[in-house]
Amino acid sequence: MSLIRRHWLSVVAILVSFVVFVIPFIFIVLTAMKDKRQSALLDFSWPEKFQLWENIVDVITTRNWQLLTAFINSTILTVASVTLLVVFAAMVGFVLQRRRTRWNGLINFLILAGLMIPPAIVPTIWLLQAMGLFAKLHGLILIEVAYHLPFSILLYRAFIATIPKDLDEAAIIDGARPLDVFFRIIMPLLWPVTVTNIVVQSVTIFNDFTNPLYYLPGRGNETVQLTLYNFQSQFNTSYHLLFTNILLITIPPLIVFLFFNRQIVAGVTAGAVKG
Amino acid sequence: MANPTSRAYARRSTYPGWFFLPAAIIYGVLFLVPTFASLYFSLTRWSLFSSEFIGLTNFYQFFEEPFLVQGLVNTVIFAMITSGLKVVLGLLLAVLLTSRIALRGYLRSVVFFPVLVSTVGVGITFTVLMHPTQGAINVALELVGIDGPHWLTNPSLALYSVALVDVWKGVGLATVIYIAGLVAIPKDYYEAARIDGSTPTQSFFYITLPLSRPATVTVITLSFIGGLKTFDLIWAMTRGGPGFSSDTIASIIYKQYQAGFYGLSTAGNVVLFVLIALLVVPLTMYLNRREGHE
Amino acid sequence: MAGLELKAIQKSYGAVEVIKGVNLEISHGEFVVFVGPSGCGKSTLLRMIAGLEDISAGELWIAGKKCNHVEPRDRGIAMVFQSYALYPHMTVYENFGFGLKLAKTPKDVRDRKIRDAARILQMEHLLDRKPSQLSGGQRQRVAIGRAIVRQPEVFLFDEPLSNLDAALRVDMRMELANLHRDLGSTMIYVTHDQVEAMTLADKIVVLNGGVVQQVGSPIELYQRPENLFVAGFIGSPKMNFTEVTIDSINGGQVTVSGADIQPTELSADTTGLGEGDTVTLGTRPHDLLADASGNISGHVSLVERLGNETNVSLKLRSGATWLVVLDGDRELRHGQELQLGIEDQKAMIFDAAGQARHMA
Ligand SMILES: Nc1ncnc2c1ncn2[C@@H]1O[C@H](COP(=O)(O)OP(=O)(O)O)[C@@H](O)[C@H]1O
Ligand SMILES: [Mg+2]
Numbered sequence: 019m020s021l022i023r024r025h026w027l028s029v030v031a032i033l034v035s036f037v038v039f040v041i042p043f044i045f046i047v048l049t050a051m052k053d054k055r056q057s058a059l060l061d062f063s064w065p066e067k068f069q070l071w072e073n074i075v076d077v078i079t080t081r082n083w084q085l086l087t088a089f090i091n092s093t094i095l096t097v098a099s100v101t102l103l104v105v106f107a108a109m110v111g112f113v114l115q116r117r118r119t120r121w122n123g124l125i126n127f128l129i130l131a132g133l134m135i136p137p138a139i140v141p142t143i144w145l146l147q148a149m150g151l152f153a154k155l156h157g158l159i160l161i162e163v164a165y166h167l168p169f170s171i172l173l174y175r176a177f178i179a180t181i182p183k184d185l186d187e188a189a190i191i192d193g194a195r196p197l198d199v200f201f202r203i204i205m206p207l208l209w210p211v212t213v214t215n216i217v218v219q220s221v222t223i224f225n226d227f228t229n230p231l232y233y234l235p236g237r238g239n240e241t242v243q244l245t246l247y248n249f250q251s252q253f254n255t256s257y258h259l260l261f262t263n264i265l266l267i268t269i270p271p272l273i274v275f276l277f278f279n280r281q282i283v284a285g286v287t288a289g290a291v292k293g
Numbered sequence: 294m295a296n297p298t299s300r301a302y303a304r305r306s307t308y309p310g311w312f313f314l315p316a317a318i319i320y321g322v323l324f325l326v327p328t329f330a331s332l333y334f335s336l337t338r339w340s341l342f343s344s345e346f347i348g349l350t351n352f353y354q355f356f357e358e359p360f361l362v363q364g365l366v367n368t369v370i371f372a373m374i375t376s377g378l379k380v381v382l383g384l385l386l387a388v389l390l391t392s393r394i395a396l397r398g399y400l401r402s403v404v405f406f407p408v409l410v411s412t413v414g415v416g417i418t419f420t421v422l423m424h425p426t427q428g429a430i431n432v433a434l435e436l437v438g439i440d441g442p443h444w445l446t447n448p449s450l451a452l453y454s455v456a457l458v459d460v461w462k463g464v465g466l467a468t469v470i471y472i473a474g475l476v477a478i479p480k481d482y483y484e485a486a487r488i489d490g491s492t493p494t495q496s497f498f499y500i501t502l503p504l505s506r507p508a509t510v511t512v513i514t515l516s517f518i519g520g521l522k523t524f525d526l527i528w529a530m531t532r533g534g535p536g537f538s539s540d541t542i543a544s545i546i547y548k549q550y551q552a553g554f555y556g557l558s559t560a561g562n563v564v565l566f567v568l569i570a571l572l573v574v575p576l577t578m579y580l581n582r583r584e585g586h587e
Numbered sequence: 588m589a590g591l592e593l594k595a596i597q598k599s600y601g602a603v604e605v606i607k608g609v610n611l612e613i614s615h616g617e618f619v620v621f622v623g624p625s626g627c628g629k630s631t632l633l634r635m636i637a638g639l640e641d642i643s644a645g646e647l648w649i650a651g652k653k654c655n656h657v658e659p660r661d662r663g664i665a666m667v668f669q670s671y672a673l674y675p676h677m678t679v680y681e682n683f684g685f686g687l688k689l690a691k692t693p694k695d696v697r698d699r700k701i702r703d704a705a706r707i708l709q710m711e712h713l714l715d716r717k718p719s720q721l722s723g724g725q726r727q728r729v730a731i732g733r734a735i736v737r738q739p740e741v742f743l744f745d746e747p748l749s750n751l752d753a754a755l756r757v758d759m760r761m762e763l764a765n766l767h768r769d770l771g772s773t774m775i776y777v778t779h780d781q782v783e784a785m786t787l788a789d790k791i792v793v794l795n796g797g798v799v800q801q802v803g804s805p806i807e808l809y810q811r812p813e814n815l816f817v818a819g820f821i822g823s824p825k826m827n828f829t830e831v832t833i834d835s836i837n838g839g840q841v842t843v844s845g846a847d848i849q850p851t852e853l854s855a856d857t858t859g860l861g862e863g864d865t866v867t868l869g870t871r872p873h874d875l876l877a878d879a880s881g882n883i884s885g886h887v888s889l890v891e892r893l894g895n896e897t898n899v900s901l902k903l904r905s906g907a908t909w910l911v912v913l914d915g916d917r918e919l920r921h922g923q924e925l926q927l928g929i930e931d932q933k934a935m936i937f938d939a940a941g942q943a944r945h946m947a
Binding site for chain 2: 025027028031032035036038039040041042045046049059060061062102105106107109110112113114116117125128132133134135136137138139140141142143144145146147160161163164165167171186190196199200221225227228231232242243246247250257260261264267268271272274275279282283286287
């Protein structure tokens with residue numbers, strides 16, 4: 019009885035998951051392979067003429083290689099902001115977890131506030147302009163760091179709590195200075211959570227649409243998510259190119275997913291058990 | 294009492310306070326300063342170069358102009374629907390995906406992958422799939438004799454359609470959070486309950502549900518805050534339309550910014566901030582208090 | 588010469604004073620053990636010597652130099668932690684060499700010192716392992732090795748053996764004793780286990796509630812404990828106590844009696860004591876013997892027969908339970924009445940303030 023029921027459940031689950039979660043991606047791939055005319059039908063038909071490669075070349079070269087610039091911009095943005103995030107968040111998490119001071123309450127409050135409060139957009143633009151950082155890639159990098167610090171700090175603090183304080187003290191006895199303790203003892207031990215942090219924040223920042231939209235306007239400044247948005251208005255009828263673009267920008271997260279699924283899940287579920 | 298100089302010596306030598314500095318500067322300047330500045334600028338008519346103090350006028354507008362009021366209501370509806378569905382579906386999927394089901398790894402991956410995909414890409418894809426006549430969804434419904442609705446072009450439906458897509462993209466996150474919560478429940482409880490004669494349904498309601506409470510708190514809090522702030526999916530799918538029928542505060546902030554109404558846009562930020570504070574703080578306090586009782 | 592001197596050392600956490608003015612002199616090469624119940628401040632005192640905890644008041648002198656504000660690395664100390672605190676991401680070799688590397692010791696010197704230490708501890712074959720690949724005892728030796736490599740003037744140990752099983756603990760105890768003999772350095776060793784203290788120490792410092800109770804050699808502490816606390820803490824099994832009244836004083840001799848004991852004559856320092864005073868009598872389980880004419884009697888409540896000796900729990904009239912260790916094997920019934928005598932007047936008197944009244 020229960021054997022039959024289990025198989026029945028499995029079959030239904032697999033079918034439903036296929037329809038709900040897989041078919042939309044198949045649709046993306048199929049449309050990306052079609053020509054302009056057939057893609058405009060928006061239907062679920064088999065491509066009459068496979069021209070994925072032509073579409074890719076088209077998308078990349080269009081508007082003066084905009085997509086290539088965008089990939090470069092997005093890569094710089096992601097790598098730079100994640101690097102800063104890792105170092106700065108680990109430093110805060112370390113001292114915050116190790117040292118009990120009267121500031122800790124305020125800092126914890128600010129971390130929660132950062133997770134909850136939506137950024138004040140126009141005042142930020144006003145400030146960035148005053149500092150000459152508006153519509154500049156390094157300005158956006160600092161913005162991404164500011165917005166994602168709270169989550170990274172929480173990850174690090176939770177993990178540092180599992181590293182015994184004895185290790186710091188043994189290192190001090192061995193003659194380590196504060197920077198030695200942090201960079202030679204703590205940072206290497208943080209490696210697992212650093213991988214998680216890198217992966218989760220990379221995906222988030224690579225996929226970020228809103229912040230580049232507000233803070234990095236202007237030609238040549240596009241990030242990959244914005245190219246999609248631009249194509250959407252520009253190629254109202256060129257669905258094959260639009261979906262080729264979607265396909266291309268889905269590849270980096272897919273690669274990350276294939277190699278780092280475990281770390282991502284560890285990152286996003288941190289805190290789920292304790293609340 | 295401790296000698297202040299010797300105390301300072303030990304602290305300085307081990308966990309330097311300046312480790313806070315880089316993060317504090319970036320966060321303080323780029324997040325806190327604008328947040329405080331928004332409190333002032335929301336009370337002005339503002340062009341970036343000059344601002345004129347106009348008191349609470351911007352806020353009055355938010356509660357008088359029908360399209361702004363609608364945006365406010367939409368925001369709350371959107372957040373409630375998406376977080377509610379994510380909790381229910383996430384928990385059910387997690388129970389399913391922790392049971393002994395075939396192809397469990399594949400199912401978990403497939404449910405989770407949309408979390409990592411570009412929101413704009415998802416929005417565009419579903420805009421196409423939800424096309425009233427040509428879209429795959431309605432074509433499929435037609436095959437079984439159902440006349441599919443105008444998902445995104447019917448003003449009374451658009452917001453809910455976007456909400457469904459948001460759930461499609463986000464339910465994987467809720468699911469993995471629940472899975473983490475469920476696997477932390479000791480198996481003994483289920484075995485003890487079975488010996489006491491509990492049916493699987495009873496076990497779900499008396500063991501799984503109460504013991505996955507921390508996960509529920511996380512899922513509700515995360516998705517409710519996320520729902521209140523949603524911008525990119527709505528912008529990619531409907532731009533707040535048709536009309537203003539699917540506008541949320543976040544899309545209004547963008548529209549007012551584009552239109553040059555910086556004071557009003559900033560007031561939108563403050564409204565959203567207050568809304569989150571008013572809804573989320575009591576919510577988490579309620580959830581955590583109940584937890585303390587058990 | 589690396590002697591240490593602690594002058595009125597105090598430590599407070601906020602308003603809570605955990606070390607209440609400790610004065611202590613330790614000479615070069617001594618093996619000193621801090622012993623006391625858990626929470627009495629042993630670790631805190633050791634960590635102040637190490638420089639991991641700042642000193643609230645008082646002075647710490649190491650090798651003739653005031654060290655209150657000297658960095659740990661400049662104090663000439665090394666420390667072995669209870670948890671071992673091995674760096675998990677480094678091999679044994681790297682664990683040994685970390686301190687030397689930080690001190691920018693040339694590579695060949697470093698290598699030689701690491702290998703010397705490994706030889707002393709007979710763990711040359713383990714140098715390439717990570718701590719996670721070692722057994723508890725091996726980890727313990729790595730922790731010691733890391734200290735040896737630094738060639739410190741003073742070794743500090745904080746309950747280093749408490750994570751080992753009983754058999755290994757005995758072995759390591761002997762090894763530490765050998766190490767001390769071979770290296771000749773000063774060692775300060777913290778433990779709550781008075782057997783460890785008795786077997787290892789040249790000098791024991793008994794702490795309670797942040798106050799030094801007594802300093803002395805193990806035998807001194809055993810034979811002439813200065814107060815009730817030390818008497819009860821040192822020696823295993825514990826000393827038995829009972830309240831008695833002074834019947835008469837005759838020079839250095841007192842006669843006492845109480846609910847549990849018939850009039851008994853003992854020698855004691857009687858200065859300031861008077862007839863009718865209530866004092867505490869203490870006697871060690873090994874100093875009692877079965878004697879039909881003895882002046883202590885009670886009912887047997889538990890018997891442990893070990894073959895060479897017999898441990899008897901005896902319920903006295905006052906309700907107190909004494910432990911008695913009798914020579915050889917005795918067959919005793921539960922509830923049976925037993926008469927005991929005190930061997931050679933081996934009993935001590937403690938006055939109302941808890942101070943021992945030994946004959947001068
Ligand atoms: N960081 C601290 N803050 C407050 N009290 C402390 C701290 N560290 C230790 N104590 C207190 O100081 C006392 C002595 O602790 P410790 O030296 O660790 O005892 P021992 O090593 O003898 O067991 C204990 O009562 C402990 O609670
Ligand atoms: Mg201790």
